[in-house]
Amino acid sequence: MPVQQLRSGDHAFVSYADDDAGREVVTTFTWTGLARHEKVMVFSSPRTDESEVWNSLDAPGPLLGAARERGQLVVSSMRALIHPAPHFTPERQWQRIEEETGRALEEGYRGLRTYIDMHWVADLDADIAVMMHRESHAQHLFTDRPYTEICAYDSRSFAPDVLTAMHRAHPCRLLSRLGELHVEQTPGTVYLAGEADVATREQFLSAVREGLLRTADERRLTLDMSQLIFLSAACAVDLLRLAAASEDHGIRALCHPTGVRILRMAGAENMPNLLLSEVTR
Structure with a gap:
């Protein structure tokens, strides 16, 4: 999902392969937290000067x-x-995070969010297996508590098997950059996450076309666009044109309320084979 869709109680994984991508995510995460009147703690890479x-x-x-x-x-x-x-030790870190979450509430904030750059593992000479245990057994920090955490892994510094395991261990997985469009094709469904705009328009069109081809026999396609944080008017019109050209194809579009509104403004209600379903996180 895009970092902008994180909410209180989310434990998220993100990887980055260049420093600019890492800065994009932490900056957006920070400003979103401040706007929501949450306390924000950034545990940056030990290799980066605080200034x-x-x-x-x-x-x-x-x-x-x-x-x-x-x-x-x-x-x-x-x-x-x-x-x-x-x-x-996981126990010491858990204890301190619980203390900081409680302190944030005492100070009048709605909760605590932390961005943790995982370069701390090498800095503290921590055992990788112990760190991985912490990551996969931290649910109690988030259950019924106003705490949100991003664990950011530099893919140049961690082994592929560690990154794969940590990707699977986190309930939320983030796009590594702002402005991306992530596409997954599964039987009967196309999943779209990120931003469908002028920069990703061709990718958006290609994903929908492929989904229609994949479901040519069933003539039923679900477009899960609930993880889009932006749907441009141009992409909305493109979708309607593809639906009109595939009038014997039933298309169900799952959208955030804003996406539903944009599609309706583009004329979706005049498309008998296009069903809009509003989804909220």
Whole structure:
């Protein structure tokens, strides 16, 4: 899913292969949390100077000054979080996160969200297996608690099998960059996540066309667009044109309320073979 769709109680995995992609996700995650009146803690890579982190979050100017001064936004490290413990243990980290979540509520915020760059594992010389155990047994931090966490893995620094296991261990998996369109084709369904706009229009069209071809015999296709955070008017019209050209094909489109509204404005209600279903997270 796109990072913008994270909500309180989500435990998310994201991987990045270049530093710009990592900055995009953490910046969006941070600003969304501040707008929702949540406390935000950024545990950046130990290899990155703290001033660089602040600059990347606040480009092009000092807009985060007030949040920083009142303590709503904190840039820290895993080493500082578990202090004075000299070594990482899941129990110590869980304890400190629970304490910070409680503190955020006491300070009047709606909850706590953390962005954790996993370079801390090498910095603390932590055992990979112990870290993986923590990641796959942390459900209690999120159950009925206003806590949200992104675990960000630099794919250049972790083995492929570790990345695969951690991808599967997290309930939420994020797109690695803003502006992407992620497509998955399964029997009878096309899943679309991210943004369908001018930059991804051809990819969007191709995905819908392929879905229609795959379901030519059944003549029933589900377009799951509930994970789209943006659907352009052009893509909406493109979808209606494809539906009109496949009038013997029943198409069910699952959309966020905004997507349903855009499709209706484009004329979807005049398409007898297109059924719109509103979906909310």
